[in-house]
Amino acid sequence: MVVRQLSEALVNRIAAGEVVERPASAVKELVENALDAGAKKIEIVTDGGGRRLIRVTDDGCGMTRADLDLSVERHATSKLTSDDDLMAISTLGFRGEALPSIGSVSKLSVMTRHASEPHAWGLTVEAGVKSEPAPAAFNAGTRVEVRDLFYATPARLKFMKSERAEGEAVREVVRRLAMSRPDVSFTLAGEERAHVTWAAALPGPAGRLMRLGDILGADFRENAVEVSAGREGLYVEGFAALPTYTRANSLGQYLFVNDRPVRDKLLVGAVHAAYADYLPRGRYPAVALFVTIDPREVDVNVHPAKTEVRFRDPGLVRSLIHGALREALTREAGRAASTGGDATVSAFRPAASAPRAGWDWRRSPSAPYPVQSFPSQGQSRGNAALGLAEAAQAVFDVGPAAASARVETIAPAPDALDKPLGAARAQVHDNYIVSQTRDGLVIVDQHAAHERLVYERLKAAVERDGVARQILLIPEIVEMDETDVERLVSRADELGKYGLVLESFGPGAVAVRETPSLLGEIDAGALVRDLAEHLAEWDDSLPLERRLMHVAATMACHGSVRSGRRLKAEEMNALLREMEVTPNAGQCNHGRPTYVELKLSDIERLFGRK
Template identity: 50%
Template sequence: MSIRRLPEKLVNRIAAGEVVERPAAALKELVENALDAGATRVAVRIAEGGILRLEVDDDGCGMTASDMALALERHATSKLPTDAIEDVTTMGFRGEALPSIASVARLTLESRVAGADGWRRVIDNGSLIAEGPAALAKGTRVMVEDLFARVPARRKFLRSARSEYAACLDVVKRLAMARADVGFTVEHDGRRVLDVQGGQDRLSRVAALTQRDLAANSIGVDVERGEVRLGGVISLPTYNRGIADHQYLFVNGRPVKDRLLVGALRGAYADLLARDRHPVVALFLDLPTSEVDVNVHPAKTEVRFRDPQLVRGMIVGGLRRALDEQGFRSVQRPAEAALAAWQQEPAAPAPTSGFLFGQRSEPAVHLFGADVAPPPADAARVYDRMMPFAGASAPIAGRAEVAEAPPPVAADHPLGIARGQIANTYIVAEAEDGLVIVDQHAAHERLVLEQLRRGMAGQAVPSQGLLLPEVVEIDEPACDRLEAAAAQLSALGVEIERFGPAAVMVRATPAMLGAIDCHKLVTDIADDLAGYDAALGLSERLELVAATMACHGSVRAGRPLNVAEMNALLRQMEVTPHSGQCNHGRPTWVKLAMDDVEKLFGRK
């Protein structure tokens, strides 16, 4: 077959396949053009997910009639004043967006510069069908209709209108997040779905485009190394989502989906979140144009860094430092569904005799970990005489204890003072501004993990030698992995040595774990070393091993604690980094504000 020169229309359609694969891609190009034109307001209108119609209206600098004609030619752009493509600072620069879109849709372009008349050009699938004067304010209006109507092979691969609309909205949100100084509105099928005003600060803009309560559960990030700067907001580990759709990454103001940045983000939250949970973040990386190549992908969603290790280390270190500085902070409010579960009980009819608290036949109750016996029969008769109007007789619900020291003041402690224990699992504490409920197992698990991590950093964890060393039989490959990591495990307080081809001998365990099942501990450590052998280095695998060990040695749910133990746990949480979330990213404590408590009882 002989070589031939392709016709112009076919060339444009091939180019459109690189730039415009769906309505959201066309919308991205049009909004980026508006931002590069200096717009302070961008209005987007979408019909049927963008398949039927896309419209972008801006108040930018506008174009003259001759500029409009040139803009509809391939490889014509105002965004590259010189040939130095590596120094580009605009959002788009390929010069293919408008002609590519016009080759697979009906495109109407209207524009006016200040002090001149507006002009209008209509291109239908590559052919100019109309042009003439147009009435509009300074700026540009672009309308794209019937995308891929004459390219059925492309049209049939589009998703439903709902899916295409979601992709369009995500594109606008990312661009709006990158430019908090610009106002954005989005209408879909005549209904306004997004309206953000220009001139917002970064945190307010991110919260407005994600979730309103992010502002109360986020951390600011501001790191600078030489000419590279990292800023933005990240969520507390306990404020997370099941999918990574709320992770917004920007390089020099351009939204990207780069694997290096995503990997660094995952590394920063490595031991703070479960593997199936994801933080909410908006990170803005600014660096000299000579240090990054933005022309790697036709849609410019991927970048290549000159020094990727510097960028990764900056993200991981900067985020970990910001998270470490938050100490025991956690999500401050319980879930709305949990709060709604509290109900006011209807008034009960007046009873005739007995105690206030319930039936006398109830078993003993637990108070601060101690059993309290039901009252004797003569005490019941006394209460019967004193409370003839009360309900059925019941045991006394608590007893006074002799104070050995002045009671602590709740105002002196952020997590308050322990007042009791529920179901031998949750500690109830009174703080100055509300009621604090602590999951004792999750909280202690995090405290143990942080102690183990300090051991990995050089402060050896105290170990406790076994009176009789215990032999654990496991398969030979697991023994090989344990033997290779024996020196590092020793820093964590686990002393093991090889005992034949398919067994290891445990001589000591971390003292903080107390009496534990050595066989289960060693087996779990071997499983962790195997499960991440290929993907992670030894130090990263040991982080996961430490999390497993912490779970073995933490205070279990169902264990009674006395008041001193509960307060000791609260005080240790207040001075331990990341104690606001357990090793799986769930909160270790929640606070019910006094206003919420008073609302439950109708006081407000």
């Protein structure tokens, strides 16, 4: 075996494989350089998903002729002034590999002008071959243009995705960088996407939320709560969505360390743990959190793409993020996602209702007198003046009356109208409480709401002095599979913390001797079987606290007011008042909203009053 020195061109192409994985990687490196140069306005233009063209223009400080000539050389950077700077990196780019790596696999051109220079300078790099700097016409700042990316390494092109997919990856990179710097204006344009501009926002939380709303949507802005905490030189800021505003995947979690977008398992785990008490399985929170830490306390040099970091004190970071999120969610515990009310109003609109088939009020046996048939849409519109012939009137075809649609109306208490959840006015379908406020109405799911109340009582009782138990006069014997019996008996101590005392009763049964008094009269057999199913899904590595929360949530579900139970006016109002003072009452233990609020203005628009 012969050892030989690799050529400079091959070394650059190998480096390009690490740094420039796809067009989005090149965009990330170039935009980061622009931010490090102090740019306040950055424009990104792409074509072919970035494969045919990437152009990044900024109004930063620019470069002198000498700096430009050196910038496309390997490991040349302005970000590190001494060897000690590597231990305290405060910039986004510092490796000095971006421009030479990109230039080794594409046709690269750079134009720049520094304030100290009489004119701009430009140079080109094609497949690693650099030209001499030459005078150019350009305003202050820098423009980097990349054409025919990977043309010098055709094998890499085989692994490229479609232009649409690569363009979306570029958009996601720019979105993340735009979220990290709301003080900078970003413009993203290209043939594969509509032109978009995110204007610079004012400093402070309001400006940050405005930028996040522009990128993540108005729904996130309306359902976000502010997160802010600091300890021992570590700070976390940002916004987290309410537990009732969730996503089907974790792509809605945006995490930053010193304004650097990262995908760090430690941070993701802290977010997941903070929401564990709120979200159902398969749903993920939407957050945008910004961690600020002394550069000496974090290592950003652990990955060529700089997407991963390593903290000197990971426990401190995890606990601060977890605590900050829990404090913010508890502070806004009474809120439910606004999207529920919007969806409810939309469902009421006539356009959202399809004509019902199989029933016509004109042919009903209870019709008081015969009615002439109206023409259908396909017939002549000569009788168009007959309003019920209009297609939009299909919303009134509600079908035969349902026996379960019972409404118990209640006179409102005047002083209760000013409460956040108002005064109970009716119970619909023996499950939904309709309450009136000064400026709207609220629909409450009585089972989901009471489930959260019981859950919070159980947790408070455990933290205080333990859950009070009630001894069954005759122990209830529950037969089940032997494996389930073993699981329950092995967790008997944990179940006992919440007042459920059971023991093995032969190979295929357990005897329930005591139940939590908070739950009142319950079906102990159904509760034990549900717990056995949950235990089968537990991971042994799951922390004890999380396991206990699962136990409490299951017990709360069985001890809450069931759907179909008729409530008195006093009971409904008592439920509303307790919701207003109970933490996290805006969602049940499974992450579903406990109530939907409709503003009077929305209802008036629905009926054309506004």
